[in-house]
Amino acid sequence: MFWADRIAGEALARFGAGSILIRDEKTPSGRVHVGSMRGVAIHGAITESLVRAGATPTFTYEFNDMDPMDGFPEYLPESFKQYMGMPLRAVPSPDGTAANFAEYFAQEFKEVINHAGFTPTFYNVSELYFSGKMDDAIRTALEHAADIRRIYKEVSGSQKPDDWYPLAVICEKCGKVGTTRVFAWDGNEVSYTCEPKMVKWAEGCGHTGNVSPFGGKAKFPFKVEWPAKWKVLGVQVEGAGKDHSTKGGARDVAAHIAKEVFGYEAPQDAPYEFFLVAGKKMSSSKGRGSSAKEISELVPPKIFRLALLGKEINQAINFDPEGDTIPVLYDQYDKLAEQYKTVTDDDYARLFEMIHPKEVVVPTGSLPRFSQVAFVVQMPHMDLHAEFPDADKAELDERASYAKRWLEAYAPEKFVFKLQESLPSLSLTPAQKGNMAALADLMESGSPSAEDIHTKLHETKEFKTIYQLFLNKDSGPKAGWFLASLPREFVIQRLREASN
Numbered sequence: 001m002f003w004a005d006r007i008a009g010e011a012l013a014r015f016g017a018g019s020i021l022i023r024d025e026k027t028p029s030g031r032v033h034v035g036s037m038r039g040v041a042i043h044g045a046i047t048e049s050l051v052r053a054g055a056t057p058t059f060t061y062e063f064n065d066m067d068p069m070d071g072f073p074e075y076l077p078e079s080f081k082q083y084m085g086m087p088l089r090a091v092p093s094p095d096g097t098a099a100n101f102a103e104y105f106a107q108e109f110k111e112v113i114n115h116a117g118f119t120p121t122f123y124n125v126s127e128l129y130f131s132g133k134m135d136d137a138i139r140t141a142l143e144h145a146a147d148i149r150r151i152y153k154e155v156s157g158s159q160k161p162d163d164w165y166p167l168a169v170i171c172e173k174c175g176k177v178g179t180t181r182v183f184a185w186d187g188n189e190v191s192y193t194c195e196p197k198m199v200k201w202a203e204g205c206g207h208t209g210n211v212s213p214f215g216g217k218a219k220f221p222f223k224v225e226w227p228a229k230w231k232v233l234g235v236q237v238e239g240a241g242k243d244h245s246t247k248g249g250a251r252d253v254a255a256h257i258a259k260e261v262f263g264y265e266a267p268q269d270a271p272y273e274f275f276l277v278a279g280k281k282m283s284s285s286k287g288r289g290s291s292a293k294e295i296s297e298l299v300p301p302k303i304f305r306l307a308l309l310g311k312e313i314n315q316a317i318n319f320d321p322e323g324d325t326i327p328v329l330y331d332q333y334d335k336l337a338e339q340y341k342t343v344t345d346d347d348y349a350r351l352f353e354m355i356h357p358k359e360v361v362v363p364t365g366s367l368p369r370f371s372q373v374a375f376v377v378q379m380p381h382m383d384l385h386a387e388f389p390d391a392d393k394a395e396l397d398e399r400a401s402y403a404k405r406w407l408e409a410y411a412p413e414k415f416v417f418k419l420q421e422s423l424p425s426l427s428l429t430p431a432q433k434g435n436m437a438a439l440a441d442l443m444e445s446g447s448p449s450a451e452d453i454h455t456k457l458h459e460t461k462e463f464k465t466i467y468q469l470f471l472n473k474d475s476g477p478k479a480g481w482f483l484a485s486l487p488r489e490f491v492i493q494r495l496r497e498a499s500n
């Protein structure tokens, strides 16, 4: 069974076919790495699968704008260093176009999410805090601080001091949230100090004070906020990346706090592997070239969805724009499309359906391989539509446009070809010269087909010589097809020059 249908089936068994709340989140601490799209895609696909099964799920996606700025993206001006430790919603937008820093980067990511055909309901976590919806959970957590300290220790081995409380106040003096330590709670107010040296990435102002922790004046640490939000929102399905899903990891701690402190059973889990770019899980602070926006623009939405949904969730995805990834995804798409014409009830068919968020589009004509299209767009004398007369026209044009973009920015050397205007310097053996002369004779004898040329080349195994003569490379596209598509006089002249 297709993985999204299997997970949806488990949700239906646990919650029934009514409304099911599915949640995912991201802290918009900078340009969002494409890896975060995996969570979006998994939760989005489960939602779509539940709709298909007759349920009425809601997919809600949070931007955590209360988290402190705790890393410094290298593309920001130095002047932003003063904001380290402040809630992201209190940091200005980098170019002044958005309400704040969090909104700025969330907006870019929302556009990628929607472009890929996923339509969650977005919210900012600050809405939960400022509206007072988190207040009961804050009171409960403060009252059960000792239980939370015990759970941290038992589940993750993390030892907190006896005066540690699971809350971070926004300092009334300097506005930072990443630097404050709460050390007492009297049932109405918490006492805190804004510590100059508690964290390496920000410096607190030293202020000590008492403040009511409610209504947006404080926030939970991650491992307590997570279960608090499950309870407050009523989350039923929520997966997490494998970095959070180990035994004793954040998810494990959160599940214990949910049950033992908030009296809420943790949502159905769906732990998933990483989405890597060129084999690396790059941090968003160095993420130039691997942001969700940049990667999503390299392929049309259906191919992006295929990259995101085409693997079981426990398998890593590796997207390498400088490698074979894009041509391989296209080949996979072509195979799925072809099979869907006859088989519409297996896992491949389900995947093909899932990569189309609205209506399934089955191309009508033939599908020229992406690698071939990429070759043709580099050959000035070749006409795209003449080379692929049976192709689906819209699909062909789309492929050509994405191929050009890919070739300009990323494509590896083996896909880059330049027709050699003059004979490259080569030293051929007498036998090779003879073979080139024989091929020139064949070309002069009439208009041999690609098949005829291929047969002739196959007899002499001179494919590599052809690539060297015309492309100055050791490999290339199907040589018969390639020579047949070049102007005949040009081919004959080159073969004669080489055989002299």
Ligand SMILES: [Zn+2]
Pocket (backbone or CB within 6 Å): 171, 172, 173, 174, 175, 176, 194, 204, 205, 206, 207
């Ligand atoms: Zn302070």
